Amino acid sequence: MASKPLLVTSRFSVEEVERRTPDGQIRTRAIVRHPGAVTIIPMVDDQHVCLIRNFRVSVNQTLIELPAGTLEPPEPPEQAAYRELHEETGYKAGAMRELHGFYLSPGVLDERMHLFVATDLEPIGAAREPGEEIENLVVSWEEALELIVARKIQDAKTIVGLLLYDRLRSQNA
Amino acid sequence: MASKPLLVTSRFSVEEVERRTPDGQIRTRAIVRHPGAVTIIPMVDDQHVCLIRNFRVSVNQTLIELPAGTLEPPEPPEQAAYRELHEETGYKAGAMRELHGFYLSPGVLDERMHLFVATDLEPIGAAREPGEEIENLVVSWEEALELIVARKIQDAKTIVGLLLYDRLRSQNA
Numbered sequence: 001m002a003s004k005p006l007l008v009t010s011r012f013s014v015e016e017v018e019r020r021t022p023d024g025q026i027r028t029r030a031i032v033r034h035p036g037a038v039t040i041i042p043m044v045d046d047q048h049v050c051l052i053r054n055f056r057v058s059v060n061q062t063l064i065e066l067p068a069g070t071l072e073p074p075e076p077p078e079q080a081a082y083r084e085l086h087e088e089t090g091y092k093a094g095a096m097r098e099l100h101g102f103y104l105s106p107g108v109l110d111e112r113m114h115l116f117v118a119t120d121l122e123p124i125g126a127a128r129e130p131g132e133e134i135e136n137l138v139v140s141w142e143e144a145l146e147l148i149v150a151r152k153i154q155d156a157k158t159i160v161g162l163l164l165y166d167r168l169r170s171q172n173a
Numbered sequence: 174m175a176s177k178p179l180l181v182t183s184r185f186s187v188e189e190v191e192r193r194t195p196d197g198q199i200r201t202r203a204i205v206r207h208p209g210a211v212t213i214i215p216m217v218d219d220q221h222v223c224l225i226r227n228f229r230v231s232v233n234q235t236l237i238e239l240p241a242g243t244l245e246p247p248e249p250p251e252q253a254a255y256r257e258l259h260e261e262t263g264y265k266a267g268a269m270r271e272l273h274g275f276y277l278s279p280g281v282l283d284e285r286m287h288l289f290v291a292t293d294l295e296p297i298g299a300a301r302e303p304g305e306e307i308e309n310l311v312v313s314w315e316e317a318l319e320l321i322v323a324r325k326i327q328d329a330k331t332i333v334g335l336l337l338y339d340r341l342r343s344q345n346a
Contacts, residue, residue: 006180007179009179019230025304030184056280057202058283059276063279068280105329107243112232130200133194149340154275156275167336
């Protein structure tokens with residue numbers, strides 16, 4: 001697949017990719033290239049999770065989310081998960097376990113997200129980046145699930161993380 | 174928020190947005206603007222769902238997904254859901270119900286996805302777009318959930334749709 005750069009920004013780039021499809025035609029499409037990301041389920045204890053309220057410029061509203069952040073290659077995903085959890089929530093994790101990996105919008109964006117669960121948390125103070133507008137929202141596990149059903153959680157990675165971990169926990173229970 | 178266009182493509186555009194953050198600074202960031210999308214859970218019968226295998230140029234692999242597609246404004250989301258279900262899977266739905274709405278990657282992308290469940294399906298033949306490489310994959314509901322846990326489904330909207338509908342169904346059971 002031939003490609004040519006269309007745009008470079010500080011957080012992603014855009015490429016035009018050329019490809020021969022099975023019907024024999026050459027087709028081009030623009031794709032957003034992203035370094036990938038991590039998201040973390042911070043279990044404060046066995047029955048409580050630390051979500052965040054996060055103001056998102058792209059949609060001009062505050063979303064309830066799991067903490068997350070962009071990979072800084074060559075940093076491994078697990079290290080990024082420890083780093084982002086600390087920066088965004090102020091918790092240092094004693095253990096971090098990868099649960100899954102998924103693509104967010106593969107029609108236009110190559111971003112892959114690694115999902116972790118963090119346990120043995122110790123509060124050591126957040127280190128939010130300048131301009132980040134984030135606050136912690138610790139809720140019970142059942143409250144977190146109810147926020148999804150009530151459509152108050154509207155962020156895909158957060159819904160994936162909470163519902164998937166709920167299923168994995170109940171399968172192992 | 175002031176903004177200036179950086180790039181326009183056939184499927185999305187990129188804008189630089191300027192914003193005063195609570196620390197008093199003016200910050201800019203690039204945001205991918207997208208018209209929004211729909212995804213559909215096609216229930217072939219009460220215990221079977223029609224997934225698709227979809228070759229994705231952005232990640233250079235075939236993903237197992239729910240059918241989905243981009244809104245064509247001013248088309249309402251429900252109409253897009255009927256249209257995309259037919260185009261991608263060949264099923265005409267007798268009923269379409271909206272379950273949820275969510276953002277896919279709000280750090281960089283404003284795409285909002287509307288989630289529908291489609292029932293009373295009638296096979297009338299697909300109308301895939303030129304260059305689309307899609308085939309149907311009808312599985313039992315339990316198989317679909319197992320594909321998630323086995324990490325064979327790696328697409329966020331698909332994981333959200335299946336796990337959320339599973340929860341809503343069991344709450345109403």
